[in-house]
Amino acid sequence: MSPKSALPDPSAFAHVTEWVFDLDNTLYPRHTDLFSQIDKKMTAYVRELLDLDHDAARGIQKKYYREHGTTLQGLMLHHGIDPNDFLEKVHDIDYSWVKPDPALSDAIKALPGRKFIFTNGDTPHAERTARALGVLDHFDDIFDIVAADLKPKPAPETYDRFLAKHGVHKEKAAMFEDLPRNLLAPHALGMRTVLIVPNNLDVVLDEVWEHEGKDGGHIDHVTDDLAAFLTRIVS
Known part of the structure; x- marks a missing residue:
């Protein structure tokens, strides 16, 4: 150890x-896996925003996460989204x-x-x-x-x-x-x-x-x- x-x-x-x-x-x-719900919500948000298929949307989501610290930061910088709308939608989970x-x-x-x-x-x-x-x-x-x-x-x-x-x-x-x-x-x-x-x-x-x-x-x-x-x- x-x-x-x-x-x-x-x-x-x-x-x-x-x-x-x-x-x-x-x-x-x-292993509680709560964040997987948020992860899926973020993919769905990117998919709808940019009119992409699932894989392309997930690729953009993860690229922004890695480069900017959060997907939200990347979406704000590159697409000018409303952060309050994003936060509300991706945290609508069980x-x-x-x-x-x-x-x-x-x-x-x-x-x-x-x-x-x-x-x-x-x-x-x-x-x-x-x-x-x-x-x-x-x-x-x-x-x-x-x-x-x-x-x-x-x-x-x-x-x-x-x-x-x-x-x-x-x-x-x-x-x-x-x-x-x-x-x-x-x-x-x-x-x-x-x-x-x-x-x-x-x-x-x-x-x-x-x-x-x-x-x-x-x-x-x-x-x-x-x-x-x-x-x-x-x-």
């Missing part, structure tokens, strides 16, 4: 009082797929200091997801794509905007994310970084490039069980 993948020494987080969590495929595990996670709820509640959700999605989606997980009440606030002025992670200025908005002390912060590229800026800022990976990484990922850099020096810890990882910190 890689040292990064081992359960953490709690002393590594003794200084942390600002806990920052991505939402999708981070607070809930990738949240019953997300099940309560009492262990995660207890672990997040026990963390000392403030807790934030920092997502490239919107606040209504984050609230519905966190409520389904049973963790919403433990968070001090949600920083969403609207608060980011529609500039998604991994843009460094988006992290700066988050820190400034909430007065987060970066040297006392930890960031939990499922995408390695979204941990580059937090690491550069001096935040402790934790990468969340699925149990069977090579099997479940259809966008393998998303996890390029997963062994990079900007990642301090790796875990496939967020609840166990957090429980170890506060034990």
Whole structure:
């Protein structure tokens, strides 16, 4: 087992009082598969907008996602879409797929200091997801794509905007994310970084490039069980 993948020494987080969590495929595990619903909605949106067949629309969707951080950003830049219309339509999904996670709820509640959700999605989606997980009440606030002025992670200025908005002390912060590229800026800022990976990484990922850099020096810890990882910190 890689040292990064081992359960953490709690002393590594003794200084942390600002806990920052991505939402999708981070607070809930990738095998929950909630994001696949959003993914299909985005393909359908691109298909209707540009009058393309499914494969061509999906190709454009993924190209924009990779190049611009989100499909939304690419559609805004290249096609001038209404972001509110996009966000409403792609988050019209079935949240019953997300099940309560009492262990995660207890672990997040026990963390000392403030807790934030920092997502490239919107606040209504984050609230519905966190409520389904049973963790919403433990968070001090949600920083969403609207608060980011529609500039998604991994843009460094988006992290700066988050820190400034909430007065987060970066040297006392930890960031939990499922995408390695979204941990580059937090690491550069001096935040402790934790990468969340699925149990069977090579099997479940259809966008393998998303996890390029997963062994990079900007990642301090790796875990496939967020609840166990957090429980170890506060034990």
